Amino acid sequence: MPPEPRDSERNPPPAxxxxxxxxxxxxxxxxxxxxxxxxxxxxxxxxxxxxxxxxGAAFTKSTAPSEFYTRWGNPTTKQFEAALASLEGxxxxxxxxxxxxxxxxxxxxxxxxGDHLLVGRSIYSGVSELANVFLPRFGVESSxxxxxxxxxxxxxxxxxxxxxxxxxxxxxxxxxxxxxxxxALGRRRGVLTAIDNTFATPVNQRPLSRxxxxxxxxxxxxxxxxxxxxxxxICGSQQLIDRAWYHLKLIGxxxxxFEAWLLLRGLKTLAVRVQQQNDTTLEIxxxxxxxxxxxxxxxxxxxxxxxHALARRQMTGFGGVLSFEVxxxxxxxxxxxxxxxxxxxxxxxxxVESIIQHPASMTHGTLPEEEIRxxxxxxxxLRLSIGLEDVEDLRRDLAQxxxxxxx
Ligand SMILES: *Cc1c(COP(=O)(O)O)cnc(C)c1O
Numbered sequence: 413m414p415p416e417p418r419d420s421e422r423n424p425p426p427a428x429x430x431x432x433x434x435x436x437x438x439x440x441x442x443x444x445x446x447x448x449x450x451x452x453x454x455x456x457x458x459x460x461x462x463x464x465x466x467x468g469a470a471f472t473k474s475t476a477p478s479e480f481y482t483r484w485g486n487p488t489t490k491q492f493e494a495a496l497a498s499l500e501g502x503x504x505x506x507x508x509x510x511x512x513x514x515x516x517x518x519x520x521x522x523x524x525x526g527d528h529l530l531v532g533r534s535i536y537s538g539v540s541e542l543a544n545v546f547l548p549r550f551g552v553e554s555s556x557x558x559x560x561x562x563x564x565x566x567x568x569x570x571x572x573x574x575x576x577x578x579x580x581x582x583x584x585x586x587x588x589x590x591x592x593x594x595x596a597l598g599r600r601r602g603v604l605t606a607i608d609n610t611f612a613t614p615v616n617q618r619p620l621s622r623x624x625x626x627x628x629x630x631x632x633x634x635x636x637x638x639x640x641x642x643x644x645x646i647c648g649s650q651q652l653i654d655r656a657w658y659h660l661k662l663i664g665x666x667x668x669x670f671e672a673w674l675l676l677r678g679l680k681t682l683a684v685r686v687q688q689q690n691d692t693t694l695e696i697x698x699x700x701x702x703x704x705x706x707x708x709x710x711x712x713x714x715x716x717x718x719x720h721a722l723a724r725r726q727m728t729g730f731g732g733v734l735s736f737e738v739x740x741x742x743x744x745x746x747x748x749x750x751x752x753x754x755x756x757x758x759x760x761x762x763x764v765e766s767i768i769q770h771p772a773s774m775t776h777g778t779l780p781e782e783e784i785r786x787x788x789x790x791x792x793x794l795r796l797s798i799g800l801e802d803v804e805d806l807r808r809d810l811a812q813x814x815x816x817x818x819x
Pocket of ligand 1: 509510511512513536538579583608610611629630631632633642643644760
């Protein structure tokens with residue numbers, strides 16, 4: 413009698429190529445699961461049994477082995493990386509224990525002493541701090557330019573510029589830059605281009621298809637989607653990812669297998685979550701724009717957004733984050749965040765719960781005031797991440813909050 417096939421051979425997962433995005437969000441990477449379990453096992457182990465001392469010696473010379481030592485790699489983490497590479501359309505991906513872990517590793521990979529880093533001016537505060545405080549200690553200079561004005565970005569390139577790093581839409585003012593133009597500029601000037609795609613998610617925007625070399629994510633946000641895991645990822649060429657892995661191995665910001673499993677679980681619903689968040693956020697943006705207490709709403713999906721036409725061209729949806737300015741500045745903003753009942757006061761974004769924060773006093777509080785203003789942040793600016801609650805409940809919550817705090 414021929415041997416019984418293993419269950420996993422009897423019913424292999426679908427090959428991800430050729431499948432639509434939402435199908436890949438569920439099945440991509442599943443070929444790495446060699447068991448018959450439908451959901452991936454959590455390889456909750458720090459190390460792996462070796463067949464021989466010689467095999468151990470071979471592993472220490474290898475790149476990114478999946479079953480040697482979990483700081484170097486782990487099968488559950490590899491499955492998440494394969495899924496992300498499929499969703500962003502990259503050759504490879506590498507997971508980290510946070511978004512900042514991923515961004516730091518990218519900087520270590522792309523920059524050496526004597527190099528220059530060019531950053532889009534409106535950027536995550538942790539990235540500004542890396543550029544302003546951390547990198548100079550290692551002989552890397554950096555400067556900021558408005559990524560929305562391609563001539564400014566072009567002028568800011570120096571002979572030693574090795575990396576252009578931008579966000580679009582940006583945190584927290586939802587500025588949009590021309591992805592085709594930034595990628596083309598990098599090509600023309602021979603500079604690597606990287607983008608933080610956290611706010612858009614690959615559901616709404618695929619920068620690699622527009623010519624970017626690298627995409628990074630704070631997977632903590634929409635990719636995980638449930639505010640229960642901290643993680644980051646870099647997507648790019650196999651060559652870049654292999655080099656980044658060398659730094660991951662030494663910095664040690666490796667993603668834990670359990671977090672990787674939470675992220676794989678989150679990815680399965682990414683497409684439906686983000687679609688719903690796109691729809692609800694547009695409705696809430698329109699509602700806020702209609703309120704007299706609200707001075708301005710920043711959301712690329714609104715016709716009033718200065719780059720709305722560009723956003724329409726390069727995004728298929730406008731994402732789950734908006735910001736708005738209330739009349740009455742700092743005091744009114746602080747009162748509003750404390751008077752909401754459904755929407756929670758917290759940092760972070762991209763989860764199923766709607767979350768609000770006040771950047772002037774919170775995440776940007778570590779920057780000098782001049783930098784805050786340069787990043788376009790007004791004292792009454794509030795950042796709102798829309799979750800999956802009913803849109804009517806969110807509208808009512810904001811209405812009562814505005815009534816209570818802005819009169
Ligand atoms: C949260 C965030 C980061 C940092 O991610 P962590 O997981 O908190 O380290 C980077 N970029 C953007 C746009 C973010 O929102």
